[in-house]
Amino acid sequence: MFASSIRFRLNFWFAFMQVVISVAASVYLLCLDNSNRMQDLDASLERRLTPLHFAARDSLALENNTPSSWQVPPNVNIDAVTSRRDFLQRALLGRGSELFSKQWVNEGVYFVIWSASKQILAASPNLPESIPLPVAQGENGPINLRTIGGNREAFQFTAAQDIVLVGQSMQAMEAEHQAYVMQIMGFVLCVFVIGLLASRKIIYNAITPLEAIAKSAAQMSLGNIQGRLKAPNPADEVGQLVNTLNSTFSRIDEAFAQQNRFVADAAHELRTPLAVMLSETQAVLNRPRSNQEYVVSLNRILDAIQKLRKLSESLLTLAQLDAEQYRQTPESFDLGLLIDECIGEICRLAETKNVTIHNRVEPITVLGDPDQLCQVFTNLLSNAIEYGTPNSEVHLWVSRSADSAKPALGIHVSNTGETISHEEQKHLFERFYRVDKSRSRAGSHAGLGLAICQRIVNEHNGIISVQSENGLTVFTVWLPEPLATGHSP
Structure with a gap:
């Protein structure tokens, strides 16, 4: 039951999307933080590796007795140096050394310098045991980075194939990263709870009017179709x-x-x-x-x-017509000949009323269903004769409309008789509506002919209209421009 509720599904999907977005954002932020911390650590190791590389180079210059290519550190008495190893020990680990200090030890930084013969020339006291030798990268190779046993290390090969390596424990960085993870999780949890409560409130405000509408509609379906629904806010x-x-x-x-x-x-x-x-x-x-x-x-x-x-x-x-089963069979035909056929069908009725029919419809080729349109014009002619004044005239003619909003071709049927009021004209095309109910009931008309005519004309994308003033009534069938294809040859 709950799964079929829109309220439940909206809450579920909103919570699900919040979880997905929160997890994705958290993963992105944590990966970005870890990457930034790793980049900072690598940059720090590279900065510390550079002076060690110079020290290894200077010690080699001392050993080769080429003093022009090296500089003696301030804390080293060159006269007291006995070997390359002694020089590096004094320069890197001796009193007053600017290269290695207690700060390095506190930060977990260590270093080691191997000779080309893989002998340790100098190493910090906190050097981890069993550090694997880096693989040779060629002379003066670029600074390389690696992660071994929870330590991050940067190393470089000198021109003499000495190996200079500096590393740092990643425990402090990982501890800071874990603290950042906890902060992100706490923040995401707070955002999730606040978002969930806000979504429940929003969904409640959105669904409650719909539930009220459903209840009102259910009551109306029981037979109270005259009732109407009320909107809390008609503008939304x-x-x-x-x-x-x-x-x-x-x-x-x-x-x-x-x-x-x-x-x-x-x-x-x-x-x-x-x-x-x-x-x-x-x-x-x-x-x-x-x-x-x-x-x-x-x-x-x-x-x-x-x-x-x-x-x-x-x-x-x-x-x-209501079921859309009254299909058209469109074809090109002469409208003038069709009107003549319609007049032939009601000529006996015209003779009994002594009504003269004047047909001024010129030959025009149109496209439509001739049987359906013949039914329309026959009905209009029959009404014009039966409801017109005896011994009168019925006129038919064609006109062209200059109004772009109205179909182009108009076929008019006029007669003289009683004027149809404007109020009656509004209902004239309704089913079973008759202007003169006493005469209609006595005759053969049931008030369905004009309703049928209107539906057929509408099916042809046309308009049927009526005007009645001073005893003259004119019915007009307007057909659209695509149906009027011009004069027949």
């Missing part, structure tokens, strides 16, 4: 999440309400033709009737069946 990320969730809940609430209205309207629309069919069937079966009465009843039942069929087809089309 949690507040933005709450605003997004509230917007989502609002859309879900509206979708549920729309679905309920849709189901209620669909049930009501289905009930009317079913009631007609039931009443006519009961009337026919109630008593024997004449053939003419049977024909009248059957025609009424047929009209109800036609209305049911049209309503079911519209509902199926909307369901396919």
Whole structure:
């Protein structure tokens, strides 16, 4: 249970990252400290090796009786020197020697000088036992460094293959390094504890609002979809999440309400033709009737069946559009010929209303689904005829939009009749919405045609709009520029 908690995982990963970073930083600092201490020790040994090298050189000059190449130390009486070994003992270890002092002994520094024959010419009293001889590096070789038995040593070969070595115990350096290690560990531990406490506080402040949101959302999921979440700070990320969730809940609430209205309207629309069919069937079966009465009843039942069929087809089309199963089959076609076909399908309706249709759509080649667009224009023409004034005219024409924010090609369908108010225009493309409910219920329209038209036009990346003023109503289908490919030849 704890492993699945975001709070636990955040605390765990924060602590883990703190440990990794602390260990990495500690290792780096300790390695850097050890390297710096070793460099300082090596530099100190090299400085102390240089005068010993000169002393070995001077002792050889004395032995070869070449006084011009050496200098006599102040504490050495040259007349009392009997040999090279005696010179080195006086120069390095005698009273008043500036090369080797008690400070060297206190610091654990020792030295030794071997002759070319591997005999010890001079050595400090604290020289460790069994020091291995360095390997020859050639005449006047560079200063070499090595670590043996807890001691750090620097050695160099002279031109005469004498070996000069100076070393120092590393115990003091290691003790200082261990003290530094303890300081680093204490500091890292303090930082880790403070960071862990701070992270727990930060994570608590970050997770607590999310837990409150989860509880509120759980209560809303039980049926209280109208409720809304409260954000402690609307400006931070949690507040933005709450605003997004509230917007989502609002859309879900509206979708549920729309679905309920849709189901209620669909049930009501289905009930009317079913009631007609039931009443006519009961009337026919109630008593024997004449053939003419049977024909009248059957025609009424047929009209109800036609209305049911049209309503079911519209509902199926909307369901396919909602499920994105109403796929387009785009192809190039002549828009003018398509409009002519649509007019041919509703010409009988126009004749019954004595409405004249004026088609001024010029031949234009467009790219789209001709069947779907034909359904759009047929529906618009049917509405223009049925809801227009009898003995009136319906006009169709094409225009080009100069507004870059609007699709380029506009196909307009206009009729004269009752003006549609601005408030009604806002709901005109909603499902089952009808401006004149009494006339619509008596006719064959269920209020789904314009909703289907809008979805089809949207699928073509277009816009459908309506304007109605002073008895003139104009529906316009705007198609984007890629669909309008120019005039057909």
